[in-house]
Amino acid sequence: xxxxxxxxxxxxxxxxxxxxxxxxxxxxxxxxxxxxxxxxxxxxxxxxxxxxxxxxxxxxxxxxxxxxxxxxxxxxxxxxxxxxxxxxxxxxxxxxxxxxxxxxxxxxxxxxxxxxx
Numbered sequence: 844x845x846x847x848x849x850x851x852x853x854x855x856x857x858x859x860x861x862x863x864x865x866x867x868x869x870x871x872x873x874x875x876x877x878x879x880x881x882x883x884x885x886x887x888x889x890x891x892x893x894x895x896x897x898x899x900x901x902x903x904x905x906x907x908x909x910x911x912x913x914x915x916x917x918x919x920x921x922x923x924x925x926x927x928x929x930x931x932x933x934x935x936x937x938x939x940x941x942x943x944x945x946x947x948x949x950x951x952x953x954x955x956x957x958x959x960x
Contacts, residue, residue, distance in 0.1 A: 849868055850868075851866050851867055851868040852866065852867045853865070853866045853867075853876075854866075854873075856875065862877060862878030862879075862881070863875070863876075863877050863878075864876045864877075864878075874892065874893050875892070875893045876890055876891070876892055876893075877890065877891050878890055879891055879915075879918055879919065879922060880914070880915055880918050882911065885903070886902065886903045886904065887900065887901070887902050887903075887907060887911050887915070888900070888901045889915040889918055889919060891919070891922065891924065895923060895924055895925070898919055898924050898926075898929065900912070900915050905934040906934070
């Protein structure tokens with residue numbers, strides 16, 4: 844497998860203190876993303892796309908502690924995502940582009956009880 848890198852352009856959809864973004868990977872075409880949860884050290888983030896078919900947990904590490912994973916799955920389920928359909932990716936190879944690693948395939952306000960501390 845050969846690693847590839849994609850760069851995108853992200854903009855806030857409204858106020859900069861609200862986790863609602865629009866992101867483009869292909870020219871002028873943007874799609875909405877909402878941040879549902881973010882830990883205080885910015886290691887793990889739960890992100891949903893334009894509908895319930897798009898959900899990611901992103902990590903700055905190759906794995907996610909089980910308590911974080913379970914917490915984020917509960918949040919996603921509470922928002923209406925079917926977490927049983929998620930695909931889990933094993934990160935057992937060295938990625939030359941490693942910054943934030945995709946663990947699996949953003950709501951305007953992040954409720955304080957969804958932030959993980």
